[in-house]
Amino acid sequence: MQHNLPFAEAARKYVMLAIGDGLVAQIPALVISVAAGLVVARVGQGQDIGTQVASQLFKSPQVLGISAGIMALMGMIPGMPNFAFLTFAGALGYAAWKVSVRLANPEPEVLDAAVSAATKEPGEATWADLKPVDSIALEIGYRLIPLVDNSSDGDLLRRVRAIRRKFTQDVGFLPPTIHIRDNLDLGANHYRILINGVAVAESEAQPKYFLAIDPGNVTMKLPGVAGVDPAFGLPAYWIDSKYKEQAKLSGYTVVDAPTVVATHISHVLLTQAAKLFGRSELQELLEHFSKAHPKLVEELTPKMLSLSTVQRVFQNLLDEGVHLRDMRSIIDTLLDWASRTQSASDLTAAVRITLSASIVQQLSIGQDELAVMVLDPNLERILAQSNQNASPDQWVIEPGLADSLTTRCAQEASRMEAQGQTAVLLVPDRMRLPLARMLRRASPMLTVLAHSEIPEARKISVCTVIGGQG
DSSP, rough: OOOOOHHHHHHHHHHHHHHHHHHHHHHHHHHHHHHHHHHHHHSSSSHHHHHHHHHHHSSOOOOOOOHHHHHHHHHTSTTSSSSHHHHHHHHHHHHHHHHHHHSSSOHHHHHHHHEEEHHHOOOOGGGGOOOOSSSSSEEEEEEGGGGGOOTOOOOOHHHHHHHHHHHHHHSOOOOOOOEEEETTTSOEEEEEEETTTEEEEEEOOOOOOOEEEOSSSSOOOOSSSSETTTTOOOOEEEOOOGGGHHHHHHOOOOOOOEHHHHHHHHHHHHHHHHHOOOHHHHHHHHHHHHHHHHHHHHIIIIISSSSSHHHHHHHHHTTTTTTOOOOOHHHHHHHHHHHTOOOOHHHHHHHHHHHHHHHHHTTTTEEEEEEEEEEHHHHHHHHHHTTTTTTGOOOOHHHHHHHHHHHHHHHHHHHHTTTTTOOOOEEEEEHHHHHHHHHTTOTTTOOEEEESSSOTTTTEEEEEOOTTTT
């Protein structure tokens, strides 16, 4: 009514002005937000923001060329300020051409600066150049990266966290964090596990396939690539998903690639537990136990035993597969024996006797009797006489006899494992430690027990007698 306009014309102009007012208010806010983002992203780069923007926007012909093309397109739209846009497009196009020419034919000063930068001596070494070695690390080839990528439904990270939790509950201490990184030097499907920077295990996994593991009683061959279960060395096949059900019906154990890698990691953690148990792990374990029993820990160390002796005892136990969950019994035994001996070997033997019930129970799960191998009495007498005055840490066995004994024990251990029994060698107390150390490499699945480590209520059955030349 004020401007004498029809209602439709007034409404049209009002809507146009309202939209224009909104754009006028929003565009400056958008520009300010972009500028703030640039400032925040570029802070701490060692250059002022103007220098950085100029170096990145006006030293690249690609950036200038794309900007010129966009300006030219906008200048051709009817109703736009064509002259202004086309002028800017021409200026940016000319700048892009000049930059490309300068880059193709660099000036002598630029070449001198590049040569000087390339030949410049490196700076002095600093402590920042020293990178700590990971206690546990998993290196993977590039095709295994999706296994640890959550955006690709990779659940290996979740499985690794579950492995550490299960290890802590079973073994009795929290292992170090497992660091995962890619390594282009490895094969595309290969991975390796490192302990303190040393590769202790490596294998391969096929991300899009399943591993059908032969538990030992399957004769049917599957259409796939022959392989080996990396954790336990069993024969297996990498098969396509369409053969998964067929493999299960044939008796194979079928697992996917993340499970293969996770199981291998879990097996390595268990076998390398002693190497993972350092001084920091011991202190954390004692601090955790002292929350419930502060007086026991205070009395044990450093009053009765040094931290290094306690650590060595715990490492000896872990080295032979004895878990640390029953901390109260372990510390009680160390307190009882600390006044008699400071030898880590003697203290370990005393703790093993205290934990004998749990050790034997772990070896005979699902069995009423514990099947064991024993040494021939004549062989026991020869070993005892040849090391009559030697301590268990100083035993010496004649090379031929040691080789024969190692071979026979490994053969019998494999036979017992094939029959579903736990391989156990029962020997006199004084012989347990030296024989366990000698046989460990040849037969990792063999457990050597002393007579005093068998609980009175436990029934045993002798399945094999090992003779010196048998």
